[in-house]
Amino acid sequence: MGRLDGKIILLSAAAQGIGRAAAIVSWKMPEGCFCTATTGTCFKEQVLHRRIQIRVLDVTKKEQIENLAKEIEKIDVLCNIAGFVHHGTILECEEQDWDFTMNLNVRSMYLMIKTFLPKMLKQKSGNIINMSSVASSIKGVVNRCAYSTSKAAVIGLTKAVAVKIIGFLFLISQMLLHIQALKDFLARQKTGRMATAEEVAHLCVYLASDESAYVTGNELIIDGGWSL
Template identity: 30%
Template structure:
């Protein structure tokens, strides 16, 4: 997959799936903007890529803030002159029981996981519409497909909302030459589930037909494909990468 000359913004890019996406896109020739609330970790990722001779820029962003999302997009334009690809990856997990979820926790989960997807997409549209082309990939989840197993329902609701946004954007932006798709990973070995403890992780693994958690490159490679011209006839799709836990 060749991304030469393309500029990609990846939110939540300092680690995990986001960093994996940034790496594969950069190694394919893209200029990558590593957007993350943790600027120190984003700069470490930037340094690792630039030491390979690749083009990368770390940008701090709190995706709950529309103003900061606007700054992120402007920073990408100032650094590389355009925006061609957006990977909406930033997200947080919770496993709070139904009876214990507070309004504050619910709002935080939904703002980071769902609101950010809408507004990041909104803010890159002028750049993509000008070119009549663009690729947007949103990270949903198995929990957005089936409600999840161990996660809190704020997470399920937000990830299901991403699927709705993906299809809505795809229908509305197709005439602008913009492809919008989603990837719905199952349990992936990124550290996000560490809070479940050994018993929780063991029980979750037993539910996976392939008998293991996914690996970051296995998800990132699917995201990269959807960002590529090889996927030019795909829009509104939700690609499941979950070891057989959900077949759609």
């Protein structure tokens, strides 16, 4: 029996980055899990592997999520990875920027958890991995006002759900889109490099497996020592 043997995984933001790496790692492992990988736009590849089903899903749309849930009878792992990084201070963050960030980074997780949690409660098992960031309530970061606020909210959401309902899993990761932000990050990074998407994906495998059953509602930081 493999670490993910027979598990049904639903993963968002599979078109690129950590989401794509997590989907790929899930089938490269010897165990036989089955993954539904979603993306907000048409995926450039229709099939990554025979055990991965690719679906187009806007995680900010309640009706689309509910329609997908009707097609999924059982779910063992929900990976909420979709997110957006707004670059700027509070003075450089317009209302539409704030609203878009909160809608995608926080509300989408609320919708996904609320929709799929009943299935997990019914089967009395399941793991949820919510992607946050060290740029949150953990560490203040310049030019990350809206982003850091949204990711701090993800931490609060995860802990609130975990303590009240059931054991949940939580993963923290870095997402950098701007060249200057990347340069600034590397300048203060103790390891002198960015984490690879695969390094984060392997942590996802651990969190999705039964090995992490006693990890509940916690922040697991993978940042190369930046927050130390």
